[in-house]
Amino acid sequence: xxxxxxxxxxxxxxxxxxxxxxxxxxxxxxxxxxxxxxxxxxxxxxxxxxxxxxxxxxxxxxxxxxxxxxxxxxxxxxxxxxxxxxxxxxxxxxxxxxxxxxxxxxxxxxxxxxxxxxxxxxxxxxxxxxxxxxxxxxxxxxxxxxxxxxxxxxxxxxxxxxxxxxxxxxxxxxxxxxxxxxxxxxxxxxxxxxxxxxxxxxxxxxxxxxxxxxxxxxxxxxxxxxxxxxxxxxxxxxxxxxxxxxxxxxxxxxxxxxxxxxxxxxxxxxxxxxxxxxxxxxxxxxxxxxxxxxxxxxxxxxxxxxxxxxxxxxxxxxxxxxxxxxxxxxxxxxxxxxxxxxxxxxxxxxxxxxxxxxxxxxxxxxxxxxxxxxxxxxxxxxxxxxxx
Numbered sequence: 001x002x003x004x005x006x007x008x009x010x011x012x013x014x015x016x017x018x019x020x021x022x023x024x025x026x027x028x029x030x031x032x033x034x035x036x037x038x039x040x041x042x043x044x045x046x047x048x049x050x051x052x053x054x055x056x057x058x059x060x061x062x063x064x065x066x067x068x069x070x071x072x073x074x075x076x077x078x079x080x081x082x083x084x085x086x087x088x089x090x091x092x093x094x095x096x097x098x099x100x101x102x103x104x105x106x107x108x109x110x111x112x113x114x115x116x117x118x119x120x121x122x123x124x125x126x127x128x129x130x131x132x133x134x135x136x137x138x139x140x141x142x143x144x145x146x147x148x149x150x151x152x153x154x155x156x157x158x159x160x161x162x163x164x165x166x167x168x169x170x171x172x173x174x175x176x177x178x179x180x181x182x183x184x185x186x187x188x189x190x191x192x193x194x195x196x197x198x199x200x201x202x203x204x205x206x207x208x209x210x211x212x213x214x215x216x217x218x219x220x221x222x223x224x225x226x227x228x229x230x231x232x233x234x235x236x237x238x239x240x241x242x243x244x245x246x247x248x249x250x251x252x253x254x255x256x257x258x259x260x261x262x263x264x265x266x267x268x269x270x271x272x273x274x275x276x277x278x279x280x281x282x283x284x285x286x287x288x289x290x291x292x293x294x295x296x297x298x299x300x301x302x303x304x305x306x307x308x309x310x311x312x313x314x315x316x317x318x319x320x321x322x323x324x325x326x327x328x329x330x331x332x333x334x335x336x337x338x339x340x341x342x343x344x345x346x347x348x349x350x351x352x353x354x355x356x357x358x359x360x361x362x363x364x365x366x367x368x369x370x371x372x373x374x375x376x377x378x379x380x381x382x383x384x385x386x387x388x
Contacts, residue, residue, distance in 0.1 A: 031121075031125075033075065035074075035117065035121055036071040036072070036074040036075040037075060038117060039068070039071040039114050039117050039118075040068055040071050040072065040075065042110045042111075042113045042114045042117070043064060043065070043067065043068040043071070043110070043114060045106070045110045046064050046102070046106075046107045046110035046111050046114070047061055047064055047065065049102070049104045049106040049107035049110060050064065050102045050103060050104055050107040052104070053102065053103030053104035053107065054103060055103045056103060057100055057101065057102070057103055059097075059100055060097045060100050060101070060102050060103070060107075063093040063094070063096050063097035063100075064093065064094070064097055064107075064111065066093040067089070067090050067091075067092075067093035067094045067097075067114065069089065070086050070089045070090055071090070074086075083130070084130065084133075087118060087122070087130070087133070087134045087137065090114065090115075090118055091115065091118070091134075091137050091138060091141050091142070092141075094111050094114060094115055094141065094142055095140075095141030095142060097111065098111060098141065098142055109156065109157075111142065112142055112157055112160065113160075115138040115141075115142040116138070116160055116161065116164040118134060118138060119134060119135050119138050119161075119164055119165070119168065120164050120167065120168040120171075121168075122134040122135070122168075123135060123164075123165060123168035123169060123171075123172060124168040124169075124171035124172050124175065125171075125172070125175065131172075135165070139161065198362070200255060202309070202359045202362065202363065204252070204255060211244050211245065211247070211248035214240075214241075214244050214282060214283060214316075214319065215241045215244045215245055215248075217319060218237045218238070218240045218241035218244070219237070219238070219241050221233070221234075221237040222234040222235075222237035222238045222241070225237060244282065270301065270304075270305045271304075271305060271308045271309075272301060272304030272305060272307075272308060273299070273304045273307065273308070273330070275308060276293075276307070276308055276311060276328075276330060277291070277293070279308065279311060279312055279315070280311070280315070280328055283315045283318075283319065283326075287315070287318055287319055287322060287324055287325060287326045287343070288324055288325040288326070289315075289325075289326050289327070289328065290326075290327045290328070291327075291328045291329075291330075292327075292328070292329045292330070292331075293330050294329075294330070294331040294332070294333075299332065299337060299388035300367070300387070300388060302366070302367045303337050303367050303368075303369075303386045303387065303388050304337075305363075305367075306363040306364055306366065306367040306369070306384075306386050307330065307337050307339050307384070307386060309359075309360075309363050310339055310341075310360045310363055310364065310371060310382065310384050311328060311330070311339060311341055313356050313359060313360050314328075314341035314360070314373075314382040315328070315341060316356070317356055317380075317382075318341065318343035318380075321345055321380070322343035322344065322345055322380070323343070323344050323345060325343060325344060326341065326342065326343035327340075327341070327342050327343070328340070328341050329341075332388055335387060335388055336369070336385050336386065336387055336388060337369075337384075337385070337386045337387075337388045338383075338384070338385055339382075339383070339384040339385075339386070340381065340382070340383050340384075341381070341382045342376075342379045342380065342381040342382070343379060343380055344378060344379045344380075345375075345379070345380045357373050360373070360382065360384070364384045364385075364386055367386045367387070368386070368387045369384060369385050369386035369387055370384065370385055371383070371384035371385075372384075
């Protein structure tokens with residue numbers, strides 16, 4: 001169990017730093033320098049007050065000076081701060097001095113102030129067992145003895161103790177709350193980074209998957225045309241493969257630019273409903289396509305992008321796994337953008353845990369909709385409903 005108050009403060013500063021925030025410099029300075037300096041100031045006042053009392057006690061002066069040793073070590077050598085041994089080293093001499101009797105109300109109040117400062121530090125920053133022990137020990141060794149020996153300071157002692165506890169507890173609540181906020185900010189930053197990586201992975205998958213599927217088919221067509229000595233068909237197929245490759249390179253450059261700039265979303269225009277027909281046409285050389293468009297106009301850009309990427313991925317899958325035909329339907333009805341892509345398949349193959357279907361579901365979910373895929377009436381059907 002950690003009992004190091006300074007370590008607690010350092011942990012809090014580390015949490016803030018990881019969350020992109022800086023701990024107030026005033027707080028660090030107050031803890032490392034201000035607290036021991038204040039305690040030594042109280043001690044410096046208690047010693048002459050005890051010495052100038054009507055009945056001065058040399059042992060009291062010696063004990064008060066001994067109680068100042070831990071504070072001096074903290075200030076000079078950068079001690080760890082109040083711990084169990086620190087509390088005992090401060091409170092034991094003060095308690096003994098109070099039992100002997102300082103002989104002066106002023107000296108009693110200054111000794112009490114040192115004890116209350118120790119209470120404030122522990123209640124504000126220390127683990128609960130240490131804070132409770134120091135509070136109880138301070139009350140027993142300092143406050144009760146002062147009440148018995150110096151009736152003049154009874155009210156001030158009780159009021160000071162109550163105010164110290166209230167203020168220190170308020171500091172503890174603020175400290176814990178700010179630490180939780182710092183941890184939440186760090187978790188939020190990690191989540192945003194994870195979301196951004198997922199979005200980038202989806203974009204790369206969509207672009208590369210679509211381009212490779214179509215490009216490979218055009219290259220295959222060119223190879224077969226060369227074997228048949230159909231130079232014109234081979235040239236046309238290679239030109240189509242080159243066009244798709246250049247388009248893919250442009251998309252990849254855009255994604256790399258986003259990764260380098262640290263933006264949350266890719267800059268520049270995103271594909272939408274106006275680009276769906278061109279997307280479908282790019283697959284016509286690979287599969288026999290039928291395309292129907294009913295009602296969609298310009299809708300939410302996020303819905304348009306989700307619909308475009310779902311159609312792109314579904315057609316790429318149709319090229320890889322289908323039997324050569326596919327149909328695409330895009331409808332706007334009831335405030336929803338309905339996407340359907342179906343293609344017959346000879347058999348459903350398990351090609352491993354690919355990310356295509358999961359990516360389509362994530363696209364639809366991010367736009368507030370849903371996407372499902374599976375066999376229906378002898379064909380593989382991808383169906384998505386996205387709020388427009």
